[in-house]
Amino acid sequence: MAVGTIDRIAERAARITPFGAANRMRGLSDRAIAWIFIMPSILILLAINIFPLLWTVYLSFTNYRANQPGRPVQWIGTANYERILSSGDIWGYLQVTAHFVVWTMLIQVALGLGLALLINRGFKTSSFWTTVILIPMMLSPAVVGTFWTYLYQPQTGIFSYIIDVFANVGAVDMIGSIHLAPWAIVIVDTWMWTPYIMLLCLAGLRSIPAYLYEAAEIDRANGLQKFWYVTLPRVLPFLMLAVLFRGIENFKMFDMVVELTSGGPGSATELASINLKREAFESWRTGYSSAYAVILFVTVFGLGNIYVKALNRVKS
Amino acid sequence: MRAWKTAIAACAIAMCGSASAAYAQDKTITLCWAAWDPANALVELSKEFTAKSGIKMKFEFVPWTNFADRMLNELNSRGKLCDLMIGDSQWIGGGAVYGHYVKLNDFFAKENISMDDFLPATVYAYSTWPKGSKNYYALPAMGDAVGWVYRKDWFARPEIQAEFKKKYNRDLAPPKNWTELKEIGEFFQGREIDGKKVYGAAIYTERGSEGITMGATDAMYPFGFTYEKTPGKYDMEGAVNSPDAVAGLEFYKSLYKCCTPPGHSDAYMTEDLDAYKSGQTALQMNFFAFFPGIAKDPNVGGEKSGYFANPPQKVEGSTLGGQGISVVAYSDKKAEALEYIKWFAQPDVQAKWWKLGGFSCHVKVAGAPDFPKSTPFAGEFLKAMGSVKDFWQEPTYAELLQAMQKRVHDYVVADKGTAKEALDALIKDWTATFKDDGKL
Structure with missing residues (x-):
């Protein structure tokens, strides 16, 4: 297009632009224009994220019940918090949650890293096996919880059958035993989410330049030394990120465990999030459950922040 | 012009159609x-x-x-x-x-x-x-109400009758009380019938909604469990945790331990039906609403099944x-x-x-x-x-139910504490709920 033509188009555009609008835009700073662009997003964020959070904090200091709209809402100070923090039952649920989070993370990190190292060797059918390993991660947690109840069935389930074949211990009631049920949920979560850790580790492994290994070879490093001094430091940020994501997810785990055990037997697998849901939407103790939610939020937020600082240190 | 008229007529018909559809929708x-x-x-x-x-x-x-x-x-x-x-x-x-x-x-x-x-x-x-x-x-x-179904055809077998009579010195028949019911459960537990291992009873043990409460109260009412000493006064101490209530809850736990199929730790209506219909159990606790379906079932229906109301112990009582x-x-x-x-x-x-x-x-x-x-x-x-x-019908019933589900499941299935401790804890939970609701 000739220069003359472009000039003519620009001139015409300037002529048809209303004077008022042009003046108004001309008067705005870059910062103001930037604000205009991001304001809708900020408003949406405030409406659906920040406001509910602040509202929850407010409700946590009241006796509000969402199913009793006519009941006067009273400010009860920190009574809900005191009640929660002095409840042995709630500490029990938090212990169950901690057991679940810690063990799933430990086992999944070990298995995920191991699988990633194996897949990264690039053997003949590694692509096929990568796809197969990823399948559990793509399923719905509720579906996974439901079908594992059948696998764990002591009389007809394949899990019990396999254990019996190898250990000759008869029918194993994974879900009905208070000692085994906490491990039953760890096993299912590990089966489902180890591929996720593996995937992130694999991304880390694939990002390590080959010359680092060549340099290690020249320095006559053995396999363990190469893993310790080359592989692990490079994969660690990826691994820590995976642990952060999975840790937060597992702290609020709900659907899979509800389908699998409903929190039982007794309260052996009653995670904090399951109990919170019971309080909020079955018992309708809205103020109380708001305080409960705030405590869980602060816990996750606090632990997450400490972890992110550690992650940044590892990265630097 | 004709085309316009046709279009207008079509629109009118379409509008009438949608109006009548809307009317039907309303109805x-x-x-x-x-x-x-x-x-x-x-x-x-x-x-x-x-x-x-x-x-x-x-x-x-x-x-x-x-x-x-x-x-x-x-x-x-x-x-x-x-x-x-x-x-x-x-x-x-x-x-x-x-x-x-x-x-x-x-x-x-x-x-x-x-x-x-x-x-x-x-x-x-x-x-x-x-x-x-x-x-x-x-x-x-x-x-x-919650009632019971039993395998009438198994009960009628002479060899089973003889063995039962030898062991318990009475005929194998629908139980007259909970003690007899448990004996029947124990008798069938682990027994081989037609080459298949069978179990005593399918009872309610579900944790998530209301299952174990419906089941446990079915045993506790006949033992003398009540919610209050004086109806309408919410005076639960001495009623909810009375010796009779404790005995009823202990009995239900003993029935769960002695006589249920393996893996029966989270069972409600459907699971009990499945266990019974698949020929796993001699007895099944379930609501009468399911009995017409059982009577028609090709595996256990007709003359194969008999029915009885919840047996008494100290008094008559069935869960509503x-x-x-x-x-x-x-x-x-x-x-x-x-x-x-x-x-x-x-x-x-x-x-x-x-x-x-x-x-x-x-x-x-x-x-x-x-x-x-x-x-x-x-x-x-x-x-x-x-x-x-019936269970509490209070406006706060869901909260009251959740507390009982937890306390009873903790005791019966998860072996936590004693029956008295479970019921004492339940009174505490319920008292807090009633206080919160302004009833106490």
Whole structure:
């Protein structure tokens, strides 16, 4: 297009632009224009994220019940918090949650890293096996919880059958035993989410330049030394990120465990999030459950922040 | 010009069509209930209502384990999904106090529907709030209680009879009390019948909704468990944790430990049905509502199964099931919903309801002389309904239920503490709830 033509188009555009609008835009700073662009997003964020959070904090200091709209809402100070923090039952649920989070993370990190190292060797059918390993991660947690109840069935389930074949211990009631049920949920979560850790580790492994290994070879490093001094430091940020994501997810785990055990037997697998849901939407103790939610939020937020600082240190 | 006329005519026809569709849409009401056998019978029965009134029926059925959760959320959020609700008996307090249900007194008076036409126990349990008052929020729709099914064909085998008599010095027959019931469970536990290992009893142990509470109270009521020492006073100390209540709960745990199939730690209606129908257990605890289906079952139906009401121990007592039908206060089609209740209350409709598999509460049906012999379980149903007891029907029932689910499951299934400790803890939970609700 000739220069003359472009000039003519620009001139015409300037002529048809209303004077008022042009003046108004001309008067705005870059910062103001930037604000205009991001304001809708900020408003949406405030409406659906920040406001509910602040509202929850407010409700946590009241006796509000969402199913009793006519009941006067009273400010009860920190009574809900005191009640929660002095409840042995709630500490029990938090212990169950901690057991679940810690063990799933430990086992999944070990298995995920191991699988990633194996897949990264690039053997003949590694692509096929990568796809197969990823399948559990793509399923719905509720579906996974439901079908594992059948696998764990002591009389007809394949899990019990396999254990019996190898250990000759008869029918194993994974879900009905208070000692085994906490491990039953760890096993299912590990089966489902180890591929996720593996995937992130694999991304880390694939990002390590080959010359680092060549340099290690020249320095006559053995396999363990190469893993310790080359592989692990490079994969660690990826691994820590995976642990952060999975840790937060597992702290609020709900659907899979509800389908699998409903929190039982007794309260052996009653995670904090399951109990919170019971309080909020079955018992309708809205103020109380708001305080409960705030405590869980602060816990996750606090632990997450400490972890992110550690992650940044590892990265630097 | 002709083309224009054709187009205008087509538009007019289309508009008339959509208007009549909208009108038909308006004449549709939605009935909400649990997804189970009687609900299918009600669908069949309601076709007659549509034929007579021109009002179409839509049904929203939710599986039992999610029923309370789903429907109470619907009511609490003032949803318009349901015009008619066949809600659980325990919801009546909340339905009345929170204004979810329409009060039906004026409607009953106007339409000459008398509550005297329904079994008194069902009117008390399904319709009234405060309990026993003349304020009606539902019409008794489905009478029910927890009862028992047993393998009549196994009981009849001479070799089994002989062995049982040798061991217990009495005939193997439906139990007269809970001690006998447990003995039968122990007798069958692990026994081989027709080359297959069988177990004693399928009982309620479910944790998530209301299962273990319905099961445990079924044992505790006959042992003498009550909720209060003085009705209406909330004086639970000495009633909820009385020696009789403790004995009942201990007995239920012993039944769970001795006589249930492996993996029966989270079982409710469906799981019990599955265990029984697949030939795993000699006894099954379940609601009478399922008995017509069992009677027709190709594996365990007909003469293979017998039925008995919950056995007594110190006193008679059965856990109440069943529901009343209410008009939802947030419905835009209350007139149509009331028309359905008017139709449903008629004796001939109630008789058909019973024939199709619903448990009518109408005295002309359930009180008829030939009723006890009309099915193999009808007589036992009447017997059970004579001694039914229900869980708290307070507006805070869900909170009270959650506490009992936890305490009882902790003790019975998870072996945590003693029965006395579980019931003491339950009193603490319930006291806190009642205090919070201003009742104490």
